[in-house]
Amino acid sequence: MEAKVLQSLHLSTWIGPDSTFPTNSNSMRLCTRFEKKRRVNMLKCSFEQTIKPAIGHRAAGLKISCTSQNSLASVLESGIYTTEEDLVLKKKSEEIEPCLSGRCIYLVGMMGSGKTTIGQILSEVLGYSFFDSDKLIEQSAGGTAVADIFKLHGEPFFRNNETEVLHKLSSMHRLVISTGGGAVVRPINWKYMNKGISVFIDVPLDALAQRLTAVGTESRPLLHHGAGDPYTQTLKRLSKLWEERSEAYTNAHVRVSLERIAAKLGHGDVCCVNPTQIAIEVPLSLSLSLSLSLSLSHTHTHTHTHTLVVKDEPDTRLGTHPNRRLPEEINP
Ligand SMILES: Nc1ncnc2c1ncn2[C@@H]1O[C@H](COP(=O)(O)OP(=O)(O)O)[C@@H](O)[C@H]1O
Ligand SMILES: O=C(O)C1=C[C@@H](OP(=O)(O)O)[C@@H](O)[C@H](O)C1
Numbered sequence: 001m002e003a004k005v006l007q008s009l010h011l012s013t014w015i016g017p018d019s020t021f022p023t024n025s026n027s028m029r030l031c032t033r034f035e036k037k038r039r040v041n042m043l044k045c046s047f048e049q050t051i052k053p054a055i056g057h058r059a060a061g062l063k064i065s066c067t068s069q070n071s072l073a074s075v076l077e078s079g080i081y082t083t084e085e086d087l088v089l090k091k092k093s094e095e096i097e098p099c100l101s102g103r104c105i106y107l108v109g110m111m112g113s114g115k116t117t118i119g120q121i122l123s124e125v126l127g128y129s130f131f132d133s134d135k136l137i138e139q140s141a142g143g144t145a146v147a148d149i150f151k152l153h154g155e156p157f158f159r160n161n162e163t164e165v166l167h168k169l170s171s172m173h174r175l176v177i178s179t180g181g182g183a184v185v186r187p188i189n190w191k192y193m194n195k196g197i198s199v200f201i202d203v204p205l206d207a208l209a210q211r212l213t214a215v216g217t218e219s220r221p222l223l224h225h226g227a228g229d230p231y232t233q234t235l236k237r238l239s240k241l242w243e244e245r246s247e248a249y250t251n252a253h254v255r256v257s258l259e260r261i262a263a264k265l266g267h268g269d270v271c272c273v274n275p276t277q278i279a280i281e282v283p284l285s286l287s288l289s290l291s292l293s294l295s296l297s298h299t300h301t302h303t304h305t306h307t308l309v310v311k312d313e314p315d316t317r318l319g320t321h322p323n324r325r326l327p328e329e330i331n332p
Helices: 002-008 033-037 084-100 115-126 133-140 146-153 155-169 187-193 205-215 230-249 258-265 275-301
Strands: 020-024 027-030 040-049 060-068 074-081 105-108 129-132 175-178 197-202 254-257
Touching (some): 084 115, 084 275, 115 175, 129 133, 197 275
Parallel strands (some): 129 175
């Protein structure tokens, strides 16, 4: 990343990639010939997170300060740097956005699969608004946290509110919605989510357990557990929920698989895949699904008008990606 930053600011002529080394998470020092020639003993680049502090969302403000002997630092150059991944995401999102016709994107997946993190990134690049259904439920309960709603009123009360929130959102447009992990279980919720396009973020359970153990399970009442190793307990709870729900996730129009992304990127471990890399896969999967729908329409109808099915009810027969049709009408 550092070398690319420098190149983007045309500093690479005097600072090569081999002359950089990180100092801490948000800065690096540069040792260069420039340093000797101009009697500058340190150059320091500060990376300032300028957009959202989501993991992997690495657009950064770059400020290069130059400290010479016995003098104060001065700013040499500054600019906004965006990683190559951010640019790919932006491009792919811009390509798919007109095909969405304002339809909402519903992210579904198990707890901790990154729906909120990825949803925020996606909404930004699509120019959509972002909603987290859990937050809306909390608002409708007067600011009571999800965990407390479960404790005070029980799960059925929470689920009714969840359905109500999804009902309200279903009449809206240009939203990316992070749904709760259990929203897929009620068929009525699919009736609402199928007004838009649903994307299943599929993350292996052990990776979920690692993430959720790292952040703590306090805010996720279905993962509360008693004694025992937290990782093992969390994995056990997730496995049970997965048994109950895995089929319901196949109702989504497309599936984004972390294992597949990791394999594509040559990572042995799904934990190496950052949220931007996952977000890129959403427009990619959608465009693949759209073009498949298009070719299927060509094959089956031999006409130039392609009407894609709007599904009001869950249909597990079709499964997910790549054959599930999107609720989209395309007129090429
Ligand atoms: N690709 C990723 N790699 C590592 N950690 C992630 C990734 N995506 C999300 N996380 C972390 O996992 C936790 C759960 O993410 P979140 O977006 O809240 O999931 P969800 O909304 O699906 O429950 C958060 O702490 C988040 O920072
Ligand atoms: O899986 C579930 O049933 C739940 C997931 C949570 O949302 P996240 O998936 O955003 O953690 C939240 O809706 C509630 O704790 C129940």
